[in-house]
Amino acid sequence: MNTFRLLALAGGLAAAAPALAQQGTKADPAMLAKIKDEGMNRSKVMETAFYLTDVCGPRLANSEGLTRANQWTQKQLTSWGLTKATIEPWGTFGRGWDIEKSYVAMTAPYYHTLIGAPKAWTPSTNGPLKKQVIVVKATTEAELEKYKGQLRDKIVLLDVANPPKTSFEPDAKRYTAEELQKMADFKPEPPAAKPDDAEMEKRMAQRRTMMALRTKMSDMILSEGAAAILSTRGGSDGTFFTSNGAPYAADAKPVLPELEMAPEDQLRLIRLVDAGIPVELELETRTKFQSQDLKGYNVVAEIPGTDKKLKSEVVMLGGHLDSWHAATGATDNAAGCAVMMEAVRILKASGVQPRRTIRIALWGEEEQGLFGSRNYVKNHFADPATMKLLPDHEKLAAYFNLDNGAGKIRGIYAQGNEAAAPIFREWLQPFADLGATTVTLRNTGGTDHLSFDAVGLPGFQFIQDPLDYGTRTHHTNMDTYERLPADDLKQASVLVASFVYQAAMRDAKLPRKPLPAAKPEQRM
Incomplete structure (x- = not known):
């Protein structure tokens, strides 16, 4: 200037x-x-x-x-x-964690590479896996019981809770003048009334039930001898959301190797299995834990x-x-x-x-x-x-x-x-x-x-x-x-x-x- x-x-x-x-x-x-x-x-x-x-x-x-x-x-x-x-x-x-290798593909009924990555703090597969898949769909413990004895040496596909939908809204936006004015005009309101004890206990009970089911599902898949898990938290057009699949605490209990997938890939695999068509996957993850510091x-x-x-x-x-x-x-x-x-x-x-x-x-x-x-x-x-x-x-x-x-x-x-x-x-x-x-x-x-x-x-x-x-x-x-x-x-x-x-x-x-x-x- x-x-x-x-x-x-x-x-x-x-x-x-x-x-x-x-x-x-x-x-x-x-x-x-x-x-x-x-x-x-x-x-x-x-x-x-x-x-x-x-x-x-x-x-x-x-x-x-x-x-x-x-x-x-x-x-x-x-x-x-x-x-x-x-x-x-x-x-x-707690522990550090890094990915050294990650690969996943469908090999039957035909070959196709898939989009996914290991969930954070999950272990390695200890070499390449080439396994049949099984889909687990369970929203209650009773539904989960149906899969006992079926998971050994299988790659478990978890159901997709939120399938992607066609959207006609743009991905990206800027705030409009009207939206900014609404922010500027904001007036604090008195705090909303807190839920009464009964309502709060109901919410906490629902959360405890959901977490208990997740824990039971993970424990059962591990104890039944499954080889690995594929899951998704949602996304669209090849985008997937990521998270951790195990705690980072130094004394965290063992879990299975788990990959998060683009939902379109996960849903294709599920549709094939639901149609009675055998599906085989090949995958390998190599992850490294750091526990020195x-x-x-x-x-x-x-x-x-x-x-x-x-x-x-x-x-x-x-x-x-x-x-x-x-x-x-x-x-x-x-x-x-x-x-x-x-x-x-x-x-x-x-x-x-x-x-x-x-x-x-x-x-x-x-x-x-x-x-x-x-x-x-x-x-x-x-x-x-x-x-x-x-x-x-x-x-x-x-x-x-x-x-x-x-x-x-x-x-x-x-x-x-x-x-x-x-x-x-x-x-x-x-x-x-x-x-x-x-x-x-x-x-x-x-x-x-x-x-x-x-x-x-x-x-x-x-x-x-x-x-x-x-x-x-x-x-x-x-x-x-x-x-x-x-x-x-x-x-x-x-x-x-x-x-x-x-x-x-x-x-x-x-x-x-x-x-x-x-x-x-x-x-x-």
């Missing part, structure tokens, strides 16, 4: 300065212009995303791929000038604060680095990590001298229950089970998270924090031309900002265009680099960098909601 254009941009941003000053900020409009210029014209976000996905590979919790990503991000953040780049243990997680890790690094009074306070930004294993975890969540890394790179390249310390965190083991961020919060700030606050609880100014795919930022969820909402509206004003204008009091769930909110800290997730996150990429074999729109990630990086900068320069920390009550852990 030439000097004239940079000055013009700075002038436009300066128009927002009076409003920013009313919110108690020391943000410099010229610095906001530099942030925008660096992020839009000299971006490294796609290069970072390439290394996180194609080079590091799948990043399942405690796997070799996640270890590669931890080591690479630590080195990369250091190379950009951040300090204290550390691979920090958060506590005990059971700890989980986060990667953290800092841009030190410069204000004598405020440098002990911290503005945090982050996203989870781990992924599932059937693809390379591009939209979930290499995109968020690449954006957060690019945001701190932009700040360093722009010469920001933040009043508060800026700390990036790339979380581990999010997919198994927000473990990385929850334990970081517990270790550094407070335990939500007791709400006993640690000294650093008072020093966190804000936490910003990105983990809703690869779409550009359209605004931010204020998490019901009414005092923060007008501040965010002012911060978005200089970047309205980038399509980010919406502040909603709504909360979005399921990711790492919740770990901070759970102990009364101001944690926020940005609103992102959904694209094809929910239909095609989230936890699937299609979550690859090709699903990352460069312009969207550039825009997101600029917005995150600007929010972090402005939070680091304010006179005061962001407002907080009242402290929540302690919530002791509950077990079923």
Whole structure:
């Protein structure tokens, strides 16, 4: 960008300065212009995303791929000038697991390769298998009993609960102006009445029954001497959703080799068997467990604060680095990590001298229950089970998270924090031309900002265009680099960098909601 254009941009941003000053900020409009210029014209976000996905590979919790990503991000953040780049243990997680080989095909009544991958934490087949298949369809224990004595040395096909249907809706979409306005107009309502004890017990009983049937089915298939299992959690057009087929605990009991399949392939096999046509499959999986180091890790690094009074306070930004294993975890969540890394790179390249310390965190083991961020919060700030606050609880100014795919930022969820909402509206004003204008009091769930909110800290997730996150990429074999729109990630990086900068320069920390009550852990 030439000097004239940079000055013009700075002038436009300066128009927002009076409003920013009313919110108690020391943000410099010229610095906001530099942030925008660096992020839009000299971006490294796609290069970072390439290394996180194609080079590091799948990043399942405690796997070799996640270890590669931890080591690479630590080195990369250091190379950009951040300090204290550390691979920090958060506590005990469990076994690591990696795929070394995976192959499955139908060999009778004719040959055809099939789409599938081993379920996480399942064992190897101990060499190639070539076996007849049997379909198991059971929704009750009585139905399950019918298969006793029929499963030995067979490959078991489980039924498909949700067959794919023809859809006339596009896979990918962006938020419309009407949808964003609805978010902006959202008013918190009184909490809905909790189900009475009888209704709650009914739901819990249904869940216990379902889980008991699953456990009994797995135990019976194993004890009957089946060779392997094929299953599916759904999907369409060659896309399948993936998960774990066994616990990651070091003392987990044995299970059979199991592959998750594209539902179209699974359904074809089932139709053939149901028609009385013998079906034979050939498959081999080779998986590797890692039990030497059971700890989980986060990667953290800092841009030190410069204000004598405020440098002990911290503005945090982050996203989870781990992924599932059937693809390379591009939209979930290499995109968020690449954006957060690019945001701190932009700040360093722009010469920001933040009043508060800026700390990036790339979380581990999010997919198994927000473990990385929850334990970081517990270790550094407070335990939500007791709400006993640690000294650093008072020093966190804000936490910003990105983990809703690869779409550009359209605004931010204020998490019901009414005092923060007008501040965010002012911060978005200089970047309205980038399509980010919406502040909603709504909360979005399921990711790492919740770990901070759970102990009364101001944690926020940005609103992102959904694209094809929910239909095609989230936890699937299609979550690859090709699903990352460069312009969207550039825009997101600029917005995150600007929010972090402005939070680091304010006179005061962001407002907080009242402290929540302690919530002791509950077990079923």
